[in-house]
């Protein structure tokens with residue numbers, strides 16, 4: 438598992454290799470504003486512990502291209518530091 442670092446909140450962000458089904462389910466939970474279900478999925482499938490899953494889910498973009506922390510909405514890469522607020526975003530399509 439790769440780890441990224443977020444300057445903004447000073448946390449190490451895990452970067453799990455999810456299988457495609459789990460990844461889709463996870464994104465669906467995040468986009469439905471159900472972060473607790475997203476965290477539970479990561480823990481139940483043994484990708485990571487609950488603390489790491491919370492950090493991870495927090496950094497996922499709820500809307501593709503939009504920063505989870507501020508109103509910047511021009512993110513173009515999967516893992517990108519927001520140029521406006523310096524938060525790391527996991528910007529999955």
Ligand SMILES: [Zn+2]
Pocket residue numbers: 443444445446447448496524525
């Ligand atoms: Zn952060």
Ligand SMILES: [Zn+2]
Pocket residue numbers: 504505506507508509519520521522523524
């Ligand atoms: Zn931002």
